[in-house]
Structure formats: structure tokens, C-alpha cells
Amino acid sequence: MRTPTFNWVLWLLGLAALLALPWLVTSEYYINIASQIVIAAILALSLNLLIGFGGMISLGHAAYLGVSAYLAIYMTAHAGFGQLSGALIAIGSTTALAMLFGYLSLRASGLGFLMITLALGQILWGIAYRWASLTGGDNGLGGMKRPHPFGLDLTHPAIFYYFVLFFLGLALWCIARFIQSGLGQSLQGTRDQPRRMRALGYNVWLIQWLSFVFAGFWGAVAGLLYAYYHQFVSPQALHLTTSAETLLMVIAGGTGTLFGPVVGAALVVILKNVVSAYITRWLILLGAIFVAIVLFMPEGLLPGLAAWIHRLKECLHGDKKTTGVSAITKDRV
Amino acid sequence: MNFWIIQGLNGLAFGSLLFILASGFSLIFGLMRIVNLSHGAYFMLGAYVGLSAIEAGANFWVAILLGGIAICVLGTLIERFVLRRLNGQPLAQVLVTLGIAFIIADACVWIWTGDPRPVPMPAELTGAFRVAQLAFPIYRLFVIGVAFALAAALWFLLERSRLGAMIRAGVDDLAMARAMGIRTSLLFSAVFCLGSALAGAGGVLAGPILSVYPGLDTDMLPLALVVVILGGVGSLLGAFVGSLIIGFIYSYGQALFPDLAYVILFLPMVLVLTLRPTGLFGRQAI
Amino acid sequence: MTTPALEVSGLSRFFGGLPAVRDISMRVPAGERRLLLGPNGAGKTTFFNLIAGDFPPSQGEIRIFGENVTRKSSNQRTHLGMARTYQIITLFPKNTLLHNVVISLVGLRKLRFNPWSDLRQQAALWDEAQATLALVGLDHLAERTVMETSYGERRRLEIAMALAQKPKLLLLDEPLAGLSADERKDVQHLLQSIPRDVTIVMIEHDMDVALAFADVITVMQHGQVVVEGGRADVVADPKTREVYLGH
Secondary structure, three states, rough: OOOOOHHHHHHHHHHHHHHHHHHHHHOOHHHHHHHHHHHHHHHHHHHHHHHHHHOOOOOOOOHHHHHHHHHHHHHHHHHHOOOHHHHHHHHHHHHHHHHHHHHHHHHHHHHOHHHHHHHHHHHHHHEEEHHHHHOOOHOEEOOOOOHHHHOOOOOOOOHHHHHHHHHHHHHHHHOOOHHHHHHHHHHHHHHHHHHHHHHHHOOOHHHHHHHHHHHHHHHHHHHHHHHHOOOEOOHHHHHHHHHHHHHHHHHHHOOOOHHHHHHHHHHHHHHHHHHHHHHHHHHHHHHHHHHHHHHHHHHHHHHHHOOOOOOHHHHHHOOOOOOOHHOOOOOOO | OOHHHHHHHHHHOOOOHHHHHHHHHHHHHHHHHHOOOOOHHHHHHHHHHHHHHOOOOOOHHHHHHHHHHHHHHOOOOOOOOEEEHHHOHHHHHHHHHHHHHHHHHHHHHHHOOOOOOOOOHHHHOEEEEOOOOEEHHHHHHHHHHHHHHHHHHHHHHHHHHHHHHHHHHHHHOHHHHHHHOOOHHHHHHHHHHHHHHHHHHHHHHHHHHHHHHHOOHHHHHHHHHHHHHHHOOOOOOHHHHHHHHHHHHHHHHHHHHHHHHHHHHHHHHHHHHHHHOOOOOOOOOO | OOOOOOEEEEEEEEEEHHHEEEEEEEEOOOOOEEEEOOOOOOOHHHHHHHHHHHOOEEEEEEOOEEEEOOOOOOHHHHHOOOEOHHHHOOOOOEEEEEHHHHHHEEEEEEEHOOOOEEEEHOHHHHHHHHHHHHHHHHHHHHHEHHHHHHHHHHHHHHHHHHHOOOOEEEEEOOOOOOOHHHHHHHHHHHHHOOOOOEEEEEEEEOHHHHHHOEEEEEEEEEEEEEEEEEEHHHHHHHHHHHHHHHO
């Protein structure tokens, strides 16, 4: 049994490990991968707001990452804006885009919502790809310089890592508050019983839309950090595969949990980097993982593994008591 | 004036290809509530299969047939052994089709490399048909003809045949159709098989116009989605009109504002979703 | 004449071509206990759903406390003082009973749009929820999840969630369905304890309980009103017997 003190110790250890990481792994390569994981985790957290807590399966979440990254680079490197104003424009405009996309996507629910988010996302990808005079087309957009906020030298990998880690902490804190807040609880209610929530006086559409915009905002933050990290953005950032990878992070870590997406982001980014070092067929693996998870672990990779271990233990102990382990959430995959 | 006519014809031809793809997608979605995200990949794989058949010496018509049959078999297998296991879990089904789409797309790069490959046009359809000073490529006229014939055939199948009556009953109310003794599993297989075959054959047919390249799948899939959102779920007329609208918008957009062709695609979606969320001809919201 | 709590005129709803509710007009004064009777398929629940705003009527008009709500969504109607229970229980099964009532309370508060302050720390809210549970005799089970409760307890929770909103117009869809004799008695007492200024419209099949409870009875069949009047009148009316014996 886990006691509260044990949990606290676990938390402190985890936090210490995250903070000490640049000393533990001295190679720049690994520190950079850690930064990638942190940025991906912020995006996955924001998608989990929609999927895990809102029951809205979006297949176009790369939109916020990509648009924010494009805007940040375009504004600072090509339109002559300063770092701060560029960042604010990127996040502000991307959040405004989320307002529009939320309005359009929430005209439908369930599968319709999924189709609209996918279509909108791919249209954005098409714009980035075809409107070459603005976006650089397939060559992408570069020329971004990392800013020096408060005299911090973000070109240094370890400092950059702490910089993005700060934003992950901020995102976790805000999202943790959101989940327990009136709006967050309302969102979870609309996920489970939309009709009932309406009868209780909740404006379901508005609650979902506000949450959609909130998620879009954090997607924009991830996009800004993405731009700082790569100092370059190409249509790939907006592509369906990016949305799908983010979706995989959420599912792998377990939907509707606070830290699941962070773990999922670590798994997917590490896997992608490891696999890419040996073979070039990442997409096949991504597809295969999707198929495997849906067929064999519909409750998500981590909860799925936990359930397997639990069942294994039960077998070993000969414990016949059936628990609700196999509670497969049919519509939340 | 000539510009408008020629681009109109191009739009009609592109819309025709889109209809061949989207009609199957829309039928599958309308009847089975499966958003088949592999549909674009089926289209691309069909085109590659046709291309290989032609390179192996088959003529164009055989290639179309082979492309259609290959994808039909693949689709039927996927339906029978994967999607049916996930019956009643629409979101799980979507994710599986997404995964399969990635697998197919990457396998295509593996087999046929990453270079765009033009599919040779059949000799009897090359050249242009001249009226006054206008030259209409015969192949495009042919594609338009095929799409209209397909629309008529599908209309006949849906509205006049027994199978069509069962499909329509299923689209309207699946539980009721089941209660009336319709074997829905058989119906599902038939519709999925038909939709897959159309995607595969459509890919080969599109080859001489669009050529085949990695990314053809993700170029076409969102357009099919937009067509269904525009036209309405499970509506053949909707898929037809939606395809032509997108075909025209895309074609004129490319010609008039090449940079903004994709931006313009937002417009019909914004309008339809705002004013008529059921789509132009749909009876239920998507 | 005072404004009626609920006024319905010429209300119809067609599904496909089939009328589920046909040209119903009804006037329920404030504070009245109104009972809707009728065989299965008479259109009672459709009528309820129309009043609650789950879908719009094909024709007709609905007024709640004088305000025309025909085109208003169900959440807007709730904010005018309407609450309802469901025939098929719709609760949040993984949450505690207390949490369910809190969700009900938050529905009418600005707090539902607050993305920041922790709902768990709103002591007043939880106290009020606890008090509402006490009202229906469930306070000792407050910390149980819905999944761990009995059917009868869930029925009472349904009512608690409606009462928590302090409605002026309460729609009860078969509050006694599926309960044992003892449980019925409990719920019956509970319903009788609701303040008289609350207008109640109720669908119920249990004739004895329902008749004892109602001021005015409306008998429906085939989507239409067949008989309407006081207890004695309706029971004596030959058309009532026709509806029930024909059933």
C-alpha cells in the first residue's frame, strides 16, 4: 500500500531527478532529447485536456504547435518584431485560431468533431506547404534566434532545458488547478453526461469551447518553445503524423490522468529517437503501435501494463477476488 | 473566357476523382459509423498497384481492375479481421484505421521509393478534343464521364436495388434495420468492399492526372472529409455535389491564387458548419 | 390572474411523420401538483423532454413563469427555476453522492466557468450538498460512489440533485419506478415534504401514490390530452376507464 508519505518521497525524488538531469547525463545530445520530451509533454498535456477530460478526440492538435511556431519565427526573424512581442503575437494569434477552430469543430461531436479537427489541421498543413512565399513551403522557415530572457543564455542546452522545464511545471500547475476547478469539473461532467449537464443548467457548448481554447493556448506555448528549440519550422510540424504522435503520447500515458501525457511524451520521443537511429521506418512503427494499443490495450499503455501486472499478481497470489481491472472505457480510447 | 472553361473542366475532372474516393468514404461512414482514415492510403496504394501492373506490361484497363481488386481484398480483410472485432467502439475503429493508413503509407515509400511517379495514360485516350480554339484533354473528359456513370450506377444501386434498400435502411436507423432481419454484418462487408474497390480503382484512374507520390494519401483524405462535411453524412447526392464544389474551388483557386488555394478550402467548411451543420444534403448532423 | 408556472399551447412534436405529441395545451398554476397519466407510448416523456428543452417542438409554444422559452435551450430553462429527474437514471457513477449533488449546485453558479479556484475548497458548497442529501436521507452515504449504492438510493439521489437547485418548477419522470414498497414510502414522504410553493409536474404509473399526491390529473393517450381535471372527476370520467381498459 502506498502511504501519503511514500508518495511525497516519490514526488521529491522525481522532481530531484528532473532537476539534476543535466548533471546526470552530461552529453548535450541527451539533454536536448530531454528538452524535446518536455516540449512534447506540454503539447500532450494540452491535448489530454480535450481527450481525457473533455472526451473530445482531436486529430488536429498539431495545428496549435505549428501555427504558433510559424508565427514566432516569422514575426521575429522575418517581420522585424522583437522577441517578446513576437512571442505574444504567436501565442495570442494561435489562441484566437483555437477560438475559431473550436467554434467550427464543436458544431459536431464525437466522430464529426474528429473529422473536422483533422480536416482543419490538414488544410493548415496545405497552407504551410503551398503558400511558399510566406512559409518557405517545403523548405520551412528558419532564422530564429533563441531569446535571452532575464539574461539567461538559452543557447546553452542545460539552461534551455531548465527554461522549458519551468513551462512544463507551469502547465502542470495550471492544468492541475483547472481539473479541480468549477470549469474543469464541468468539462468532465459534459464528457460523461452531456444531456444531464444541460438539464442541470450547464451550457455544454460554452464549457467545451472554453476548454478547447484553453487547450489551444497551451498548444501555442508548446509551439513557441518548439520554435525556440529547433529555431526552424517546416510543414511537418503541422502534419497529421504530428497530431497522431501527440495523440499516441496521451493514449500511451493513459487518458484523463494528470501525469500520464508526460510519461507518454517521454516514451514516444525516446522511442522515435532510438528507432530513427537504426531504421528509417518510424511511421510503420507508429501505425503498428496504434493498431496494437487499440486491439490489445484499449485502456492505454501504462494503465494497460498496470492491469496486466495486477492480474499477474492476482494469479500468483491465487486471489480470486475480481476487481474492476478490465473496465475498458469503450468510448474514451 | 477560355481560362474559365478550361479551369472549369479541370475542376470538374478533379471533382470527379474526388467523388470516386468520397462516395465510398461517405457510404462507409453513413452506414457503419466508421471514419475510415485509411481511405486516402487505399487510393494511393491502388494507384501504385496499377502503376506496377502497367510497368509489368498490363494495359491500363487491366491495371484499373487490378488496383480495384487488390484494395477490395485488403479492405475486406481489414474489415473482417480488425474493424469487426471493434464493433461498437467507433473511436477505437478510427484509431486503427489511422494506424493502418500510416503503415500503408510507409510501406509504399519502402516499395515504390519516395519519387513521384507518373502513371502513363492509355494510348487511346491521349490527345485533345478541339472545339473552336479550345483544347479539352480527352482523358479528363473520360474521367468526368466515368464519375457521372458511377454516380448513376450508385444511384441505381441505392435507390432501385434490394441491396440499396437495405443500405438506406441501415444508414437511417441501424438498430431498426437489424430488427427487420437485415444481416448487417454482410451488408457492412459489402459496403466496405465496394468503398475500398472504388478507392483503389480511383487511385489508378487518377494516376495520369495527379501522378502517384508519397503524400497523395494525406492530400486526398482531408478533401474527402471536407466533401462529407459539406455534402452531409451518407448522402450520395451530397458526396457528388460536395466533390464538384471542392473540385471547382480547388481548381480555380490553384489557377487564380496559387498561394491561397488551401486557404479558400476553409470557406465552404466555415459556411456549411455555421449555417447548416447537417451538410447540404444530410439529414443528421455529423 | 397570476402567471402560471407552466403554460403550454398547441404543442406538437413529430418524429419523421409520426406525431409523438399532438396539439397539447396545458396550464399549471404556481404551486400545483400535476400528474400526467397514460399508457406507455402516450407521449408523456416526449412531452417532458419538450418542456425541459431536450429538443424543440414542431409546433406550439412553451412558457415558464410567463417567459416564452420555446426557443431556449434546456440549460437556459434550468436557470429560470426548472429542474427535472430522469426515468432512466443518469448520474455520474464514479463520483460520490456528495460530488453528484455538488455538480448539480455548481450548474446554477458562476463557479461553473471558473478555471482556477479549487472546487474541493468551496466549503459552503459541500455543506449545502450535505444538507440536501440529509433532506432525502442519504447523508450517511455521502462519501460512497454512485456505483456502490442501491437502485432506490439512486432514485433518491436523482431527486436530491433536482431539489439542490431549489427549483420553482419540478418535473419528475416516474420517481417511484422500480422501487420496493418500503422505498416507495420513503420517496413518497420525501415528495410530500417538498414546500408547497414548488410547482410539480409528475409522470407516474403507481395510481395509488400518484392520485394521493396530485391536485390535478391529465390523462394522455396517442400524444393527446384525453381527460383533465380534479382527482374525483378524472377517476369518474368514462374516458379514463376507456384509456386504461383499452390498454
